[in-house]
Every structure is written in structure tokens, then in C-alpha cells.
Amino acid sequence: MAAVDPVAAITAAEAPALHIPDGFVSAPVAAVGWVLAAAAIALAARRADRNLDERAAPLMGVMAAFIFAGQMVNFPVAGGTSGHLVGGALAAILLGPWAAIIVMTAVVALQALLFQDGGLAALGVNTLNMAVISALVGWGVYRGLQLLRGVHSVVPAVAAFAAAWLSVEAAAVATTLQLAASATSPLAVALPAMVGVHALIGVGEGLITLGALGLVRAARPDLLARHAQAEV
Amino acid sequence: MAVSGLLERYHARHSAIHRAAPRAKLIAALAYIFAITFTREGDWTALALLALPVVAVVVASRLPLLLVLRRALLTLPFLLVALPLLFTRPGETIAELPVLGWTVSDEGAVAVVTILAKSWLSVIVAVVLMATTEAPALLRSLRALRLPRLLVASIEFAYRYLFVVTDEATRMLQARSSRSAAIDGRRSGGSVRWRARVAGNLVGTLFVRSIERSERVHAAMLARGYDGEPRQLAAPALDRAALVVAVLMVLYGCAVQVGVRL
Numbered sequence: 001m002a003a004v005d006p007v008a009a010i011t012a013a014e015a016p017a018l019h020i021p022d023g024f025v026s027a028p029v030a031a032v033g034w035v036l037a038a039a040a041i042a043l044a045a046r047r048a049d050r051n052l053d054e055r056a057a058p059l060m061g062v063m064a065a066f067i068f069a070g071q072m073v074n075f076p077v078a079g080g081t082s083g084h085l086v087g088g089a090l091a092a093i094l095l096g097p098w099a100a101i102i103v104m105t106a107v108v109a110l111q112a113l114l115f116q117d118g119g120l121a122a123l124g125v126n127t128l129n130m131a132v133i134s135a136l137v138g139w140g141v142y143r144g145l146q147l148l149r150g151v152h153s154v155v156p157a158v159a160a161f162a163a164a165w166l167s168v169e170a171a172a173v174a175t176t177l178q179l180a181a182s183a184t185s186p187l188a189v190a191l192p193a194m195v196g197v198h199a200l201i202g203v204g205e206g207l208i209t210l211g212a213l214g215l216v217r218a219a220r221p222d223l224l225a226r227h228a229q230a231e232v
Numbered sequence: 233m234a235v236s237g238l239l240e241r242y243h244a245r246h247s248a249i250h251r252a253a254p255r256a257k258l259i260a261a262l263a264y265i266f267a268i269t270f271t272r273e274g275d276w277t278a279l280a281l282l283a284l285p286v287v288a289v290v291v292a293s294r295l296p297l298l299l300v301l302r303r304a305l306l307t308l309p310f311l312l313v314a315l316p317l318l319f320t321r322p323g324e325t326i327a328e329l330p331v332l333g334w335t336v337s338d339e340g341a342v343a344v345v346t347i348l349a350k351s352w353l354s355v356i357v358a359v360v361l362m363a364t365t366e367a368p369a370l371l372r373s374l375r376a377l378r379l380p381r382l383l384v385a386s387i388e389f390a391y392r393y394l395f396v397v398t399d400e401a402t403r404m405l406q407a408r409s410s411r412s413a414a415i416d417g418r419r420s421g422g423s424v425r426w427r428a429r430v431a432g433n434l435v436g437t438l439f440v441r442s443i444e445r446s447e448r449v450h451a452a453m454l455a456r457g458y459d460g461e462p463r464q465l466a467a468p469a470l471d472r473a474a475l476v477v478a479v480l481m482v483l484y485g486c487a488v489q490v491g492v493r494l
Binding site (some may be wrong): 019020021022023024025026027030031041042045048049054055056057058059060061062063064065066068069070072073074075076077083085094102103105106108109112113114116119120121179183184185186187188189190194203206207209210211212213214215216219220223 | 270314321349351352353367371380381391392396401415434439458
């Protein structure tokens with residue numbers, strides 16, 4: 001067994017997205033993914049329904065279309081690479097965690113069902129990673145750091161950046177653990193590689209999230225206040 | 233761009249698979265893909281047996297064979313996450329990389345080929361499902377999976393506005409490039425931070441426009457008597473032939489997985 005340089009092996013090609021295709025997760029992992037995702041979605045649907053009443057469906061549908069389109073927006077970084085958005089943290093900060101879970105689930109489901117971006121049996125784990133974990137981590141970090149608001153004026157921006165960065169990182173770690181549990185990827189190699197690659201991807205995510213929130217705060221501050229209060 | 237990846241132009245073809253009830257197709261595809269995931273490493277018999285009905289369905293669907301095979305290659309880049317298995321799995325050395333000196337083990341090769349085959353077979357099933365079922369019907373059949381109503385309604389709305397909002401994003405991206413002169417091979421246009429802020433502001437604008445759109449949509453729905461309960465025409469009846477074929481396919485998949493373990 002030879003030593004492998006994991007980061008070089010993966011960054012050499014396209015950084016792998018987090019959408020796991022079918023065939024890469026074992027049946028037990030896929031099943032557990034479905035169960036956990038279903039539980040989170042059921043809870044989120046109930047909470048979002050309560051907070052938003054009959055406004056919920058059109059709002060979340062258009063928001064899912066927005067996240068889908070927002071993922072097309074990228075910016076050149078260097079050497080042909082580009083930063084772009086996954087959107088879990090942004091959705092959670094803008095809409096609250098429960099609505100964000102529904103919105104991101106709709107995005108992930110549409111990508112799997114219409115574009116083969118991510119598998120069908122793997123839809124459970126993909127939803128868990130990109131909708132549930134990324135939204136909850138994004139929201140948790142953002143709100144957690146908001147508690148320090150009085151300490152320093154820079155904190156809101158730092159909170160948004162950290163929320164976005166960690167939400168991507170958390171989803172990447174969850175993906176790696178699932179692949180390792182499925183025996184399709186050796187943990188010792190994949191974990192540092194995925195964490196390393198997504199540390200970079202997370203910077204793009206963080207900067208775009210920051211820019212987006214800055215614009216919303218300037219143009220429609222009422223939208224940020226509305227959803228910050230409606231939740232919890 | 234992602235939106236061009238739709239398989240819509242194959243929906244208008246005629247075949248037994250196209251006509252089968254979307255609900256039957258969705259549940260059969262999902263269950264069959266699940267059956268495929270149970271395949272053990274190096275179990276070529278199971279893979280071959282599982283491939284038979286897939287081949288039959290592809291032929292019956294009258295989809296262009298090349299399309300199905302080519303679309304199925306889309307997941308290939310993801311194989312990258314499994315490739316380290318070639319080198320990390322203990323086993324007999326069957327090859328050695330020049331220069332680097334990493335050794336490929338037989339166990340590792342078997343694992344990677346199995347993953348590739350399972351993934352390819354699963355994607356073919358998914359491609360047939362998506363190429364023979366109109367998106368609105370496919371999404372509506374999600375109700376049969378007992379997903380929360382709010383989620384299914386959100387997915388349906390998202391599909392309805394997907395093209396509207398992605399068109400809006402495309403126009404904004406076009407506007408950005410038309411304002412950004414660049415010379416090939418030369419760095420241009422501010423720092424990475426500044427570019428990220430431009431991209432972020434673009435996303436923020438898209439959000440504000442989208443939320444305002446959702447408010448207009450909601451107002452229009454209220455004006456037409458919406459009371460929070462989405463009403464639709466009844467789903468088409470579940471035809472028995474499709475249901476029988478779907479159940480048989482799933483049973484066959486389970487039988488293969490049980491059979492190869494006996």
C-alpha cells in the first residue's frame with residue numbers, strides 16, 4: 001500500500017460536487033439517509049406551515065427556483081477555477097431553518113428528478129447533506145455568533161461568512177462519512193481531501209453569501225427582519 | 233447550463249413505457265435502484281441478472297440507445313471519490329503506477345468496477361424514467377410517496393418558476409459580462425473579493441426579485457380563490473398492466489439479490 005496525496009488527487013480534476021449518484025452508497029446507508037431526511041422534512045414542513053400558513057407553497061417554490069438559479073452565479077477566482085454557491089446557509093439566514101430545509105429539499109429533489117444530478121436511492125443522503133445539515137449548521141452558526149453582536153460591529157458579517165463556510169464544510173464531511181460507511185471511499189484519504197477542497201469552495205460560498213446579504217440589508221431590510229422573527 | 237439538461241424532447245415518443253402511469257414508474261424505478269444498491273462487490277452474476285430487465289425496458293421505451301448510454305456517463309466524474317480504493321484496498325498487486333509507484337490491488341479494482349457498474353445501471357433506470365415521463369406528472373407522482381403536501385407543492389411551484397428565475401439569472405450574468413471587458417489570458421476586473429461581492433449582489437438582487445415575484449404570485453392566487461389547498465385534476469388512474477410490470481420488476485430484483493446469496 002502506497003501513500004496517496006489526497007488533495008492533489010482530487011483537485012487535479014473537477015472538485016467533486018456533493019450530489020452522490022446511485023451506486024456509491026450502500027443500501028443501509030441509503031436507507032438511514034431516507035429515514036433521517038424524512039424525519040427532518042416532516043418536522044420542517046410542520047414548522048414552516050405553522051409560520052407561513054397558506055403563503056408557504058408559492059413562497060418556497062419560488063425560493064427553490066431562486067436557489068437553483070443562484071447556483072448558476074459564479075465568479076472567476078484564478079486559474080480557471082470559480083467560486084459559486086450551494087445556498088444552504090443563505091436560505092437559512094434569509095428564510096429561517098425550517099423553510100430553508102423545505103426549499104433546499106425541493107432544489108435537491110428537482111436536481112435528482114429532472115437533471116440526474118444525484119441519485120434516486122441516494123436522494124435521502126443527498127437531502128440530508130445539502131438540505132438538512134447545511135441549513136441547520138448555517139442557521140445554528142449564524143444565530144450563535146449573533147449572540148456576540150454587542151461585542152463588535154464586524155460580527156454580523158463574520159457570522160454570515162462563518163455560517164456559509166461551515167455549512168459547506170459540514171455537508172462535505174457528512175458526504176465523506178456516508179461514502180466511507182458505504183466502503184466506497186477510504187476515509188483516511190477522502191476526509192482530508194474533501195475537507196481541503198471544500199475549505200476553498202466554502203470561501204466562495206461565504207463571500208457570495210456575504211454579498212447577497214449585504215444587498216438585501218441595503219435594499220429590503222424588512223425581509224431580513226421578517227424571517228428572523230418568524231422563526232424559533 | 234443545467235436547464236438544457238432536461239430530457240423533455242423525448243417525452244413525445246410513443247411506447248408502452250411512455251404510457252405507463254408515472255406513479256408506477258417512479259416507485260418501480262426507486263425500488264429497483266434500491267435492489268441494485270444491495271449488490272455485493274464482485275458479484276457479476278447479480279449485476280448481469282439485474283441488467284436483463286433494464287435492457288428490456290430500454291428497448292421497450294424506444295429511446296435512442298446512444299442517448300441512454302451517454303446520459304448515464306454523466307455521473308462518471310463522481311467516480312473520483314472511489315478511485316483511491318484502487319490503491320488503499322489491501323490485496324494482490326496487479327499494477328503499479330509509473331513515477332508515483334502507487335500499487336493497484338485486485339480487491340481495489342473489483343470494488344471500483346462494481347461501483348461503476350452499479351452506478352451506471354442505476355442511472356440508466358433513472359434516465360429511462362425521466363425521458364419517458366413528463367416532469368409535471370413525475371413531480372405529481374411524488375404524492376404517492378406520501379411526502380408532506382407542502383414539500384410536493386413547493387417542488388411543483390419550483391418547477392413552474394425554475395425557467396423564469398434561471399432566465400432572469402442568465403440575463404443578469406449576461407449583463408455582467410457585457411459590462412466586464414476582458415483580454416484573454418490577462419487578469420482583469422478587481423480583486424477576488426470585489427468579484428465575489430459583485431456575484432453576491434447579483435444573488436441578493438435575484439433573491440429580492442424572486443421574493444417579490446412570489447408575493448405577486450400569491451396575490452394572483454388569492455385573486456383566483458386560493459385558500460391554501462392546492463386543487464388539481466384527479467391523477468390518472470393507475471393502469472393495472474403498468475402496476476403488474478412494476479411489481480414484477482421489483483420482485484425480480486429482490487429475487488436476484490436473495491438468490492445469489494443462497
